[in-house]
Amino acid sequence: MSVEPFTLCILSIVFLSLLGLPIGHAMIASSILYLMVSGLDMGTAAEQLLNGMFSSYILLAVPLFILAAELMNSGSMTLRLLGFCNAIVGRFPGGLALVNVAQSIVFAGMSGSALADAAGTGKMMQRMMTENNKYPASFAAALSAASAVIGPIIPPSIPMLVYALVSDTSIGYLFLAGVIPGLIMGLFQAIYILTAARRRNFPLEEPVPLKKIPKIAFQAAPALLMPVVLLGGIYGGATTPTEAAAVAALYALLISVLLYRSVTFRAFYDSLLSSARTTASIGMLIAGALVFNYVVTVEDLPSALSLWLAGFDLSPTGFLLTVTALLLVLGCLLEGTTILLVIVPVLIPAAQSLGIDLVHFGVICVVNIMIGLITPPYGLLLFVMSNISKRPLKEIVSEIFPLLIVMLAALLLFTLVPEIVLWLPRTFGYKG
Numbered sequence: 001m002s003v004e005p006f007t008l009c010i011l012s013i014v015f016l017s018l019l020g021l022p023i024g025h026a027m028i029a030s031s032i033l034y035l036m037v038s039g040l041d042m043g044t045a046a047e048q049l050l051n052g053m054f055s056s057y058i059l060l061a062v063p064l065f066i067l068a069a070e071l072m073n074s075g076s077m078t079l080r081l082l083g084f085c086n087a088i089v090g091r092f093p094g095g096l097a098l099v100n101v102a103q104s105i106v107f108a109g110m111s112g113s114a115l116a117d118a119a120g121t122g123k124m125m126q127r128m129m130t131e132n133n134k135y136p137a138s139f140a141a142a143l144s145a146a147s148a149v150i151g152p153i154i155p156p157s158i159p160m161l162v163y164a165l166v167s168d169t170s171i172g173y174l175f176l177a178g179v180i181p182g183l184i185m186g187l188f189q190a191i192y193i194l195t196a197a198r199r200r201n202f203p204l205e206e207p208v209p210l211k212k213i214p215k216i217a218f219q220a221a222p223a224l225l226m227p228v229v230l231l232g233g234i235y236g237g238a239t240t241p242t243e244a245a246a247v248a249a250l251y252a253l254l255i256s257v258l259l260y261r262s263v264t265f266r267a268f269y270d271s272l273l274s275s276a277r278t279t280a281s282i283g284m285l286i287a288g289a290l291v292f293n294y295v296v297t298v299e300d301l302p303s304a305l306s307l308w309l310a311g312f313d314l315s316p317t318g319f320l321l322t323v324t325a326l327l328l329v330l331g332c333l334l335e336g337t338t339i340l341l342v343i344v345p346v347l348i349p350a351a352q353s354l355g356i357d358l359v360h361f362g363v364i365c366v367v368n369i370m371i372g373l374i375t376p377p378y379g380l381l382l383f384v385m386s387n388i389s390k391r392p393l394k395e396i397v398s399e400i401f402p403l404l405i406v407m408l409a410a411l412l413l414f415t416l417v418p419e420i421v422l423w424l425p426r427t428f429g430y431k432g
Contacts, residue, residue, distance in 0.1 A: 006299050009034040013292075022281075023338055027288030031295050040298075048294045059165065059286070063279035064245035065156055070271035071252040072107075076262035077223040081106050082124060084220035091207035094197030096134065097143055098190055100125045104147035105154065105186045106224070122148055123388050130389075134203050141389035142374075142399035145381040146407065147189060149370040154182035155231060156245065159340060159369060162286070163362045166293075166345045170359070171241045172234055173425040173432075177363045180420055185367075185410045192406045222255045235428060282337060289341030301346050316354045320361075320415050323347055324368055328408075331372015332379075339369050357432045359425060360418045367411050374400055374407075 012030035017023055028045065035042045072078055085102040092098055103125065122144035129140035152159045155175030164171040196202070208216070217224075230248045233239035239247060256263040263271075314322060330339050344365050351361045373381040376397050386393045414420055422432065 005034050005037040006295065008037060009292075009295060022284060024284035024286075024288035027292040027342075031288075031291040034295050038298075044294065045291045048291050059161075061156075061161055061242040061245035062158055062282060063275060064242070064249045065158055065161075066278050067271065067275040068245070068248040068252045070275050071249065071256055071263065071268075072223075076260045077226075077252065077256060078107070078124065080220040080260075081223050082128075083216050084224065086205075087208040087213045087216045090205045092194070093204060094193045094202045095205035096125075096129050097140075097193045097197065097202065100129065100140075100143050101147045101150075101186050101189045101193065104150045105183065107151060122385065126385070126389050136399075137389050138391045138395035139399045141385035141391055141396045142403060143189075143193075144388075145374050145379075145385045145396070146400060146403040147186075148381055149374060149407065150182050150185055150189075152370055153178045153185065153363075153367060155179065155227075156241070156248070157366065158282075159336060159366045160362065161241070162337060162340045163344065163366060165286075166341060167348055167358055167362060169362055170430075173359050173428070173430045174362050175231070175234070175241070176425045176428055176430075177359050177421045178366070179424055181363055181367060181410070181414050184413070184420070185407060188406045188410045189403065192402060196402070222259055226251055226255075285337045286341060289338070292342060293345055296342075296346060303349070314354070316356050317416065319351065319354050320356065320364060323351075324364065324411065324415055327365060327368035328371065328375065331369055332375045336369040336372055336380075339372070340365065357418065357422060359430065359432055360421045363421045364411075364415055367414060371404070371407055371411065374404060376400075 009030045012033050013023075013026045016026035016029060021029075032042055032045050034040075035044060082099065082103055085099045085106060086095075089098040089102050090096065125144050126137070126140050129135040129143075130137045151157075155178055157175065157178055160174045160178060161171060163169065164174055226248065229251055230244050233244045233247055234241055253263070253268075257268075312318075327339065327343070330343060347365075348358065348361070351358065373379055376382065379400075382393060382396055382400065386396055389396070422430070425432070
């Protein structure tokens with residue numbers, strides 16, 4: 001019994017992944033197997049990889065944003081931001097929990113990575129919230145995971161950079177489109193915290209005296225100015241997103257070393273090393289997806305999917321809801337970057353044929369994939385926070401479900417009302 005080359009390719013990816021091979025390596029090896037079985041030139045794999053990796057200038061922004069986040073975590077910028085957030089919202093019921101959400105919103109304008117947020121400020125918030133048994137460790141871990149999801153929605157955003165790569169959409173307008181959805185997700189989380197604080201008797205924090213807030217704000221000002229420097233350069237026309245990422249990394253280094261004097265040479269070296277490892281991991285995923293996407297193109301899957309969806313006679317809203325359900329399910333099982341690089345490109349032609357705006361579609365996809373990071377059983381952020389908090393995964397999962405419902409409600413709002421996503425880009429000249 002003969003097996004179709006594409007079926008063999010998919011089975012090979014699944015088999016190699018189950019053996020423990022990284023998904024990027026599995027996609028490259030299986031794509032080469034497809035080319036061999038199909039009688040095509042196996043050298044095409046190397047050609048696709050090289051053309052994709054070296055022709056996309058925007059990919060350079062990924063390691064630079066990662067480095068900026070690492071430098072912030074190694075210095076005292078993050079601590080000063082936490083102090084500022086505590087001064088503003090710490091006085092309300094569930095104060096430290098609100099600080100957790102607020103710092104994620106602020107930190108979102110600097111790192112572009114949910115994992116960077118969870119591993120950096122998430123670790124600090126876990127310690128602060130569980131000190132003297134103020135909050136259950138499992139609740140603190142679940143909230144840190146959920147608030148970290150906001151990071152890659154508010155610009156800068158590494159997932160949006162990847163989406164721009166596969167969709168040929170303006171990264172500047174994508175960044176703008178993520179601002180309001182990210183703020184609304186933070187607002188929904190804050191409303192849940194205020195409700196839970198009264199029901200669960202979370203402690204009130206001693207409010208920071210109003211006269212001290214200007215001093216705290218002044219000390220945190222250089223860190224708070226980083227998003228202004230970053231986004232001002234992009235939307236002022238002074239820098240491209242890639243150049244802005246380089247400016248962000250340099251700014252974080254200069255502020256940490258010269259102004260705050262909080263980064264040693266050893267800490268700087270560790271930041272470079274950690275950034276290189278993370279970049280290599282993401283780079284291998286992108287390389288594998290570039291080769292596998294060639295296989296998808298040869299098989300003409302986007303057209304086949306468009307024809308299949310046309311048979312259901314879906315409206316644009318029906319299509320978006322279907323895609324949302326699909327991505328939420330896939331997010332339980334697959335890593336987010338893999339979904340963006342392999343699944344989303346197949347869906348884009350169908351979205352275009354239905355007249356769906358690709359900036360709106362991109363934000364919906366990214367929000368879906370970020371929610372996947374806190375969705376059992378795979379939810380990578382759940383594993384990260386379980387490791388940080390030293391609490392069993394099942395305890396964190398039980399605390400994450402109310403937050404998950406809140407975030408799904410926000411996602412439904414963005415999906416049904418595109419104007420929420422597109423208002424800010426259109427204000428800055430977007431014609432979509």
